[in-house]
Amino acid sequence: MFDNLNKTEKIYLNFNASKVRWLSESKITPSDYFCLGSAENFKSVSIWKQNSTLDDFEPVILSEYQNLDGYVTEIKSKSLEEFFLSTSNGSVYHFKCYHDEQRLIELNKWSKANDVVNGFDFNNDGEELCFVTENGTINFIRLRSQINNLNDLDYNELCSLNSVLYLKHFEIAVSDSLGRIKIWDSRSRENKKSCLSLFMEGESSSITCMANDPNKKHIIACGNLNGIIAIYDVRSNKRPFTLTHNHSEPITEIGFHPFSGDSLFSSSFNGGLWSWNSSNRGELKSGWEDRTVNFKNYLDSNRYTLNSFDLNNDKILAVNNNLCLYKLKYQNLF
Amino acid sequence: MDETPSFKIFTDPSWRRIISQSREVFNDLHQNLETNSQTEIIKTETVNLSDQCLDANQKYIDIIDNELHIISADNENREKLQVMLQVWKLCQIIFIKSSPSGTLLTDLQEWYQTTNNIDPMVQAIFSSNSENTEKLHLDDKYWICILLAVAQGRIDTGRHLLSFYPIDKAPVVRTINELLHTMPNLSTHSHLSLFEFKAKWEYWQKKCVQVLTSENFEGDDNGGMQTICKLLCADESTFLSLKLMFNNWYYMLISYMSYANPTFNISDLHMSIESGPFMKEFENELDEFDAIILKIFEFDVDVIVNECVKLFSNNFFSAHFLNILHLTGKLQLKSEIDFGSAFREENRLPIQEQHLIEYSLQLLSAAWSPSLLSLNQTAFDYLLKCQMDETGIELIETYLERIPLTEISQSEANKVFYIAFQYGLHDLAFSIGRVMQMRALKGRQYGDALTWNAKIKDCSFGNILADKIMEEFFQSNDLKLLDLTESLVKEIIYSDRLIFLNKYREFYRLAYLSSKSERTENLKQAIDLLVHLLQVPNLIPFKFKKLVFFQLHDLIDQNVFNEDQLFNVLKSIQLYENRRRFLAIRPISGEVHECSLEDENSEENKWKSLFEKLSGKIAENFVQNKIEF
Numbered sequence: 012m013f014d015n016l017n018k019t020e021k022i023y024l025n026f027n028a029s030k031v032r033w034l035s036e037s038k039i040t041p042s043d044y045f046c047l048g049s050a051e052n053f054k055s056v057s058i059w060k061q062n063s064t065l066d067d068f069e070p071v072i073l074s075e076y077q078n079l080d081g082y083v084t085e086i087k088s089k090s091l092e093e094f095f096l097s098t099s100n101g102s103v104y105h106f107k108c109y110h111d112e113q114r115l116i117e118l119n120k121w122s123k124a125n126d127v128v129n130g131f132d133f134n135n136d137g138e139e140l141c142f143v144t145e146n147g148t149i150n151f152i153r154l155r156s157q158i159n160n161l162n163d164l165d166y167n168e169l170c171s172l173n174s175v176l177y178l179k180h181f182e183i184a185v186s187d188s189l190g191r192i193k194i195w196d197s198r199s200r201e202n203k204k205s206c207l208s209l210f211m212e213g214e215s216s217s218i219t220c221m222a223n224d225p226n227k228k229h230i231i232a233c234g235n236l237n238g239i240i241a242i243y244d245v246r247s248n249k250r251p252f253t254l255t256h257n258h259s260e261p262i263t264e265i266g267f268h269p270f271s272g273d274s275l276f277s278s279s280f281n282g283g284l285w286s287w288n289s290s291n292r293g294e295l296k297s298g299w300e301d302r303t304v305n306f307k308n309y310l311d312s313n314r315y316t317l318n319s320f321d322l323n324n325d326k327i328l329a330v331n332n333n334l335c336l337y338k339l340k341y342q343n344l345f
Numbered sequence: 346m347d348e349t350p351s352f353k354i355f356t357d358p359s360w361r362r363i364i365s366q367s368r369e370v371f372n373d374l375h376q377n378l379e380t381n382s383q384t385e386i387i388k389t390e391t392v393n394l395s396d397q398c399l400d401a402n403q404k405y406i407d408i409i410d411n412e413l414h415i416i417s418a419d420n421e422n423r424e425k426l427q428v429m430l431q432v433w434k435l436c437q438i439i440f441i442k443s444s445p446s447g448t449l450l451t452d453l454q455e456w457y458q459t460t461n462n463i464d465p466m467v468q469a470i471f472s473s474n475s476e477n478t479e480k481l482h483l484d485d486k487y488w489i490c491i492l493l494a495v496a497q498g499r500i501d502t503g504r505h506l507l508s509f510y511p512i513d514k515a516p517v518v519r520t521i522n523e524l525l526h527t528m529p530n531l532s533t534h535s536h537l538s539l540f541e542f543k544a545k546w547e548y549w550q551k552k553c554v555q556v557l558t559s560e561n562f563e564g565d566d567n568g569g570m571q572t573i574c575k576l577l578c579a580d581e582s583t584f585l586s587l588k589l590m591f592n593n594w595y596y597m598l599i600s601y602m603s604y605a606n607p608t609f610n611i612s613d614l615h616m617s618i619e620s621g622p623f624m625k626e627f628e629n630e631l632d633e634f635d636a637i638i639l640k641i642f643e644f645d646v647d648v649i650v651n652e653c654v655k656l657f658s659n660n661f662f663s664a665h666f667l668n669i670l671h672l673t674g675k676l677q678l679k680s681e682i683d684f685g686s687a688f689r690e691e692n693r694l695p696i697q698e699q700h701l702i703e704y705s706l707q708l709l710s711a712a713w714s715p716s717l718l719s720l721n722q723t724a725f726d727y728l729l730k731c732q733m734d735e736t737g738i739e740l741i742e743t744y745l746e747r748i749p750l751t752e753i754s755q756s757e758a759n760k761v762f763y764i765a766f767q768y769g770l771h772d773l774a775f776s777i778g779r780v781m782q783m784r785a786l787k788g789r790q791y792g793d794a795l796t797w798n799a800k801i802k803d804c805s806f807g808n809i810l811a812d813k814i815m816e817e818f819f820q821s822n823d824l825k826l827l828d829l830t831e832s833l834v835k836e837i838i839y840s841d842r843l844i845f846l847n848k849y850r851e852f853y854r855l856a857y858l859s860s861k862s863e864r865t866e867n868l869k870q871a872i873d874l875l876v877h878l879l880q881v882p883n884l885i886p887f888k889f890k891k892l893v894f895f896q897l898h899d900l901i902d903q904n905v906f907n908e909d910q911l912f913n914v915l916k917s918i919q920l921y922e923n924r925r926r927f928l929a930i931r932p933i934s935g936e937v938h939e940c941s942l943e944d945e946n947s948e949e950n951k952w953k954s955l956f957e958k959l960s961g962k963i964a965e966n967f968v969q970n971k972i973e974f
Contacts, residue, residue: 023362023366024362025358025361026361051717051718051719129756145754146790147792166825168825169825170790170792170793170796170829171790171792189795189832190832191831208828208831212834214832215832215836217759217796261759332722333368333369334361334365
């Protein structure tokens with residue numbers, strides 16, 4: 012079980028952050044660096060460092076880039092020093108930071124005019140990045156090619172697409188505002204049809220966020236505007252396993268525990284950071300349906316929309332809509 | 346040039362931090378009070394209330410204090426924040442903490458010490474004379490430091506500095522040191538009653554006077570020792586002579602009172618202001634700030650309402666402080682007492698709500714674009730507490746109505762919708778939904794239009810949307826148009842056209858998209874479905890009926906119709922033709938324009954072929970049945 016060993020610490024920023032992400036190769040590799048993407052009409056991204064040896068949470072800002080073309084809609088880190096981010100003005104940026112010299116450099120930028128990039132993901136090799144937009148387009152970027160290679164799937168969904176995840180090397184899952192998750196094969200650009208379309212009957216609320224299980228890529232969890240979390244197994248067409256609060260506040264972000272797919276975190280509009288824990292009584296292979304789920308709110312003192320959170324090893328960072336940055340620490344699962 | 350003040354200052358980073366933290370304190374305070382009032386503890390309630398309010402006020406002060414520590418020395422907000430801190434602290438002392446008989450000494454001294462901090466000066470002396478401390482007493486700031494320390498009641502600092510004066514030069518140093526050491530201190534003697542403390546003080550002051558008159562002040566350069574002694578004796582003229590050191594009449598007054606009458610209370614303070622010479626001394630240099638301080642000392646709450654707002658150019662301080670006063674029941678304005686109820690308009694808002702509203706409006710005007718929704722939400726929190734005549738909610742609604750929905754992204758629109766819903770502004774939420782669904786339709790994002798439509802369950806628009814989607818489908822044959830309803834099946838029951846669209850999608854999938862093995866079975870199901878649809882009156886929109894019949898035409902050859910179904914189809918065609926004839930005579934707009942195929946010839950041919958096939962199949966069935974029979 013997860014016990015909160017250390018107190019929840021918080022500091023006040025002087026802007027509202029829409030996304031917080033640890034900078035690291037993977038969620039397991041511990042890191043002291045994180046980046047904050049701004050919300051609303053600020054257009055900046057900043058890199059921070061926290062000193063894990065200190066008792067108090069006093070992160071220091073290392074570098075900042077203030078010329079983005081819109082507010083930040085998604086950040087994903089590739090390594091300790093590289094990350095991608097997407098903005099509300101249709102662009103995807105590639106940044107590199109030099110922590111010791113406190114520099115942040117824009118390496119590359121791809122844009123789609125008059126559109127809002129809602130989410131993106133890149134595959135394991137770092138060869139390809141896929142981003143989805145509000146106008147319903149799915150676009151691919153070849154990261155390793157010499158020319159700026161941006162092309163899209165010859166298919167324009169008639170609703171906004173909210174997030175995308177790479178399941179396998181060539182397989183992506185795209186969620187949209189009609190509550191559906193569609194699985195596409197990214198190899199062919201003339202795709203007119205997705206391989207699979209998943210949705211919950213009776214629940215067509217817009218899916219706002221998705222995450223996949225760290226160990227089993229075919230398990231996806233998604234949260235929607237009605238506050239319902241659904242856990243899909245994309246191999247089967249079964250009805251997904253759903254988790255709900257006793258309120259219907261939209262879910263802003265969702266993420267699995269870095270080490271195990273038995274535990275899930277979600278943040279919502281009313282400020283709670285919930286941990287959902289399916290207890291494992293020594294059984295080997297059972298899904299969420301077969302176990303009891305315990306849940307707990309780790310930020311019940313917060314009453315303002317939790318915009319985003321991220322996990323790294325045993326630390327969680329979260330940002331809310333009242334300029335606060337929280338840091339929480341948890342006992343490792345094993 | 347009289348410009349309306351711009352409140353863009355509120356978007357400044359320092360101010361944002363202060364605003365956000367204050368908002369949290371404000372919300373927490375009101376939340377706690379609400380939960381307290383719901384429990385049944387009556388006795389401790391009043392005590393809790395004022396404690397909590399004092400706590401909250403202290404938190405406000407701490408917020409500003411912290412901010413001053415964080416920001417750099419050349420930040421443009423520094424001065425204003427320092428003034429605000431000074432005023433707020435003084436208001437806390439006089440309006441909240443003080444009681445008619447309570448002593449003000451400790452609090453006012455602390456106020457003097459923190460708002461006119463001599464630590465930097467002291468540290469400068471030590472650092473510039475760190476090598477040879479024998480010369481320390483010759484530093485030009487030396488005596489000023491000691492005098493200020495004594496004036497402010499920082500006796501330990503004063504004594505420490507005094508210890509650097511060479512004793513052999515002036516033996517009176519020892520005596521002065523002794524006096525300072527034995528000075529009765531109100532906080533350490535709190536166990537004594539005021540009367541006892543006064544007695545102790547008078548005894549000690551007699552000793553000071555003795556020292557002043559009889560001791561030998563030899564070796565006292567600048568007369569510093571003598572001045573100290575005179576201060577201890579509460580010699581008025583000495584205080585007046587140190588005008589430059591004090592710099593302000595209020596500091597001088599506090600300092601004098603702390604030696605002349607250390608147990609002074611608020612009325613003593615008033616008397617000394619009126620009868621004392623201190624204000625007169627500074628007469629020519631008094632400015633607005635001095636007037637404000639004077640009014641605060643006189644317990645005139647109106648100063649917060651009027652002058653402080655002007656001083657700070659915004660209502661941040663007045664809104665929060667008046668709220669605290671209102672909650673503790675200490676809000677008594679002179680204007681309200683003087684005019685009496687006859688002059689008061691019946692529906693005028695209480696003053697503290699007026700200021701809350703002012704502050705909120707200032708926040709809202711600072712957030713000039715919808716992208717600063719979080720600042721708007723801060724303002725809404727304050728507006729919600731203005732419950733008189735629902736002024737607050739109305740203002741929130743007015744503001745939300747003005748957000749330009751056509752320029753923001755879908756996720757932002759969702760947020761605005763959610764906020765409207767949260768505050769119970771259902772009409773507003775509905776109209777937001779209507780604007781967004783229309784916007785999506787115009788941009789040909791039918792999926793988004795459907796989501797918004799399903800959210801607000803707008804029947805008439807739902808019908809229009811369904812028609813549009815079907816029309817496009819018949820033109821382009823693009824399957825994803827039909828698929829839009831696949832996840833909405835249970836939710837679109839409010840619009841029959843949408844239901845039809847959904848059923849049509851089922852039919853289409855069964856009829857044309859099944860795998861080979863299931864084909865016949867599915868076809869039968871499909872035909873069954875379609876014939877049932879045809880029979881429901883008015884389900885299939887008139888303009889699509891023709892096209893549906895033509896689709897049937899293609900399926901007839903597949904041998905999946907049974908007899909009843911064929912007859913039903915004939916009946917529906919008959920009804921359709923009747924309707925068509927009726928509309929030719931009396932056209933009803935919306936129903937007249939049918940979706941047609943490319944040219945009239947092929948249409949005529951299709952009808953012919955359809956009738957042929959239908960009659961052929963019926964005849965076949967008839968014959969077969971007869972034979973079997």
